[in-house]
Amino acid sequence: DTGVSQDPRHKITKRGQNVTFRCDPISEHNRLYWYRQTLGQGPEFLTYFQNEAQLEKSRLLSDRFSAERPKGSFSTLEIQRTEQGDSAMYLCASSRGLAGNTGELFFGEGSRLTVL
Amino acid sequence: GENVEQHPSTLSVQEGDSAVIKCTYSDSASNYFPWYKQELGKRPQLIIDIRSNVGEKKDQRIAVTLNKTAKHFSLHITETQPEDSAVYFCAASIEGSNYKLTFGKGTLLTVNP
Numbered sequence: 001d002t003g004v005s006q007d008p009r010h011k012i013t014k015r016g017q018n019v020t021f022r023c024d025p026i027s028e029h030n031r032l033y034w035y036r037q038t039l040g041q042g043p044e045f046l047t048y049f050q051n052e053a054q055l056e057k058s059r060l061l062s063d064r065f066s067a068e069r070p071k072g073s074f075s076t077l078e079i080q081r082t083e084q085g086d087s088a089m090y091l092c093a094s095s096r097g098l099a100g101n102t103g104e105l106f107f108g109e110g111s112r113l114t115v116l
Numbered sequence: 117g118e119n120v121e122q123h124p125s126t127l128s129v130q131e132g133d134s135a136v137i138k139c140t141y142s143d144s145a146s147n148y149f150p151w152y153k154q155e156l157g158k159r160p161q162l163i164i165d166i167r168s169n170v171g172e173k174k175d176q177r178i179a180v181t182l183n184k185t186a187k188h189f190s191l192h193i194t195e196t197q198p199e200d201s202a203v204y205f206c207a208a209s210i211e212g213s214n215y216k217l218t219f220g221k222g223t224l225l226t227v228n229p
Contacts, residue, residue, distance in 0.1 A: 042205045042219030056216065095215060103148050103215050107159040
């Protein structure tokens with residue numbers, strides 16, 4: 001499967017613990033996005049990378065959230081000191097760069113976080 | 117920032133009928149409007165998109181219309197089939213920037229056989 005893959009698919013944690021999610025984008029895509037989706041809502045933008053550079057972060061992304069994309073390949077999203085309000089589906093998406101970019105985002109299956 | 121409103125939140129139709137979902141956006145700079153379909157437990161997938169230089173685009177049973185003056189766009193599905201049942205999201209962004217999408221809240225479409 002050459003699509004966007006995310007790991008783990010499900011994570012249950014206790015409040016106050018740290019969690020980390022990984023996203024492997026489609027190999028030729030140099031843009032990578034993180035979105036958060038809660039029940040009954042559309043995906044909300046969190047952050048965006050072009051290659052290894054994090055170019056934009058949403059105000060939704062508190063100081064407890066950090067994302068990285070070392071070497072412009074896979075990305076990680078870490079949430080420190082989790083709160084119950086962090087429970088959501090975390091979606092990763094990738095797309096081509098400027099050249100050949102049609103605008104389409106290719107989403108992964110998501111990582112579902114439950115904070116008890 | 118951009119704000120996208122989507123209606124209705126749920127829509128139930130009989131197989132073979134048409135379905136229409138409507139969205140409005142707030143940022144007049146937005147010029148790229150995709151629609152994503154998300155089946156239960158699956159990833160969102162692009163089904164059709166439209167850019168501000170056209171007013172309508174069709175792809176088989178799916179069409180999207182755009183009214184830039186009124187800042188609204190709509191998805192039309194004709195001859196609906198049970199496999200069209202899913203949540204549909206509209207979105208808006210500024211093409212040529214980072215393609216950061218602002219999504220609507222989604223419409224749960226149920227097609228009854």
